[in-house]
Amino acid sequence: MTVIVRDLRPDVRADAEGFSHTRRLALPYMLSTPESVVHTVTHAHPNAHFGQLVAEEDGEIIGTAQISVAHDSPEPGQGSANIYVRPDRTRRGAGSLLLRTAEERLAALGVTKLFAWVLDEPENRAFAERNGFRASRSAYFLRLDLTGALPPRQDPPAGVELRTAADFADDPRPVFELDAAASSDEPSDIETEFTDYDAWLAETWQHPLLNRDLTTVAVVDGRPAAFSVAYTDGGARYGTAMTGTAREFRGRGLAKLAKNDSLHRARAAGCTEAFTGNDTGNEPMIAINKWFGYEICAKEVRYVRELG
Structure with missing residues (x-):
């Protein structure tokens, strides 16, 4: 049996399905569909x-493998x-060949x-x-059974209104x-400058996993102040892509x-399972998620290597 590495062909449905299926098996805590695979590669900057x-x-x-330049x-x-x-399908040389090509x-x-x-x-870290990689920061994956109890809904305080992302469809x-x-001080190894509105529209706002009806935006005096971004995969799985608040x-x-x-x-829309992720040092958000009933289901480690 021979393993080869090649580029994904976004116009071939079987490639997108195979890519998505592999990701779901290897990383079941993150949502993936053939449509999201194609969107990501065709709308990247x-x-x-x-x-x-x-x-x-x-x-x-x-x-x-997903590869990119920051x-x-x-x-x-x-x-x-x-x-x-x-x-x-491990121990066939696929990981080594993908890494070398990347x-x-x-x-x-x-x-x-x-x-x-x-x-x-152990096997992943040893690989x-x-x-030549060395360990850096780490993050948790968390899971919530949406068929169980949730904290009761709360009325927003005076001056605060809860809307959905769909309410901003005409002007996002x-x-x-x-x-x-909200992303400006998210824990990360790579500092980013988040300024390209057109790229955000293509990559984020039009992402096929984004569910605008389930994404909630807290608006203070007419200005979006905090949000929780919802991803869904067309089934019963829901993922939080981002939860954050503007600093002020x-x-x-x-x-x-x-x-x-x-x-x-x-839950009202029929989702039964929710996933999210947190940097292991983000104790305030971990505490909030545990308050909701999330439980840690896996951990990942960011590794870094100098090339050349």
Whole structure:
């Protein structure tokens, strides 16, 4: 049996299905559909040089890689390569071949520092360390059974209104401005400058997993102040893509208010399982999620390697 690595063909349905299926098997805590796979590769900013690679064995996709250049970082030369192999198809050389291909491509684009997320399991961490990576920060995946009890819905305080992202369909720029503000100090190894509205429209606002009806925005005196962004995959799974508050509105419980409303909307819409993720050092958000009833179901570690 021979394993080969090639580019994903976004116009071939079987490629998108195989890529998405592999990701769901290897990383069941994150939502993926064939449509989201195609959208991501066809709407990425050109300066990101975003690529999706597949490892194929006898015509079957058994591994995937997403590679990109951190074009929106003020520090040049940074990139990422996130590699996942089907749990039932490991030890075939797919991961090594995907990593080697990713490193060669990114190095040719001037990347000198490579970041990769790795599930916190002995074999995965050993693979990263054998290939010269060193551990950096870490993050949790959390799961919530939406068929169980949720905290009761709360009435917003005076001057605060709860809306949905769908209410901003005619002019989503206020949501973009909130997203940029709330994301500015999110824990990350790579600093980014979130300023390109057109790129945000293409990559985020039009993302096929984004559910605007389930995304709740807390508005204070007419201005979006906090939000909880909902992803759904067309089935019963719901994911929180982002929950945040603009700095000047923090400390008022608005993020919790928005997320609670979104979770209630999700359950009413038939979602039965909710996922989210938190940096392990983000204790305030972890506490909020545990208040909702989320439980930690997995951990991943960010690894970094100097190229060249």
